[in-house]
Each structure stands twice: as structure tokens, then as C-alpha cells.
Amino acid sequence: MSLDWNALGEVFAVSVGVTVGVVVVFALGVLGIAQVETAREQDGGTHALGFAQAGLCFLACAAVVAYGIYLIVPQFH
Numbered sequence: 142m143s144l145d146w147n148a149l150g151e152v153f154a155v156s157v158g159v160t161v162g163v164v165v166v167f168a169l170g171v172l173g174i175a176q177v178e179t180a181r182e183q184d185g186g187t188h189a190l191g192f193a194q195a196g197l198c199f200l201a202c203a204a205v206v207a208y209g210i211y212l213i214v215p216q217f218h
Contacts, residue, residue, distance in 0.1 A: 163202055166201050166202055167202050169198045170194065170196075170202070172194070173190075173191040173193075173198065174195045176191035177192060
């Protein structure tokens with residue numbers, strides 16, 4: 142039995158990179174929601190930019206998860 146260590150390292154690097162990327166994007170979405178909550182507490186208004194930021198970030202996270210499920214489940218191919 143032989144292992145292709147380069148391929149294993151590549152899979153590891155891509156997995157870590159995508160994981161860190163999704164966590165950062167999710168954190169930016171939470172930041173957008175926090176900005177909206179802060180605006181409500183300070184001046185009673187809402188900031189559409191915070192909602193837009195959160196929506197886009199959470200949509201991106203959902204797209205990555207859906208793509209991962211698509212790659213794992215063979216019936217989707």
C-alpha cells in the first residue's frame with residue numbers, strides 16, 4: 142500500500158483553508174447582526190447595510206455547506 146503524501150497534504154490544506162474561510166464569513170455575518178442591534182439600542186433605527194452584510198454572509202455559508210453535501214452524496218451527481 143502506498144500513500145500519495147502530496148495529495149493528502151493538498152486535501153488537508155484545502156480543508157483547513159475552507160474551514161477558516163467559512164468561520165470568518167460566518168463571523169462577519171454575526172458582526173452585521175450586531176451592528177443592527179447596536180443601531181437599534183442607540184438611535185432606535187435599523188441599518189440596512191448590517192442586514193445585507195449578514196444575509197450575504199449567511200447565504201455564502203449555506204452555499205458552501207450545500208456544495209459540500211452535493212460532493213458527499215452520490216445520488217446528487
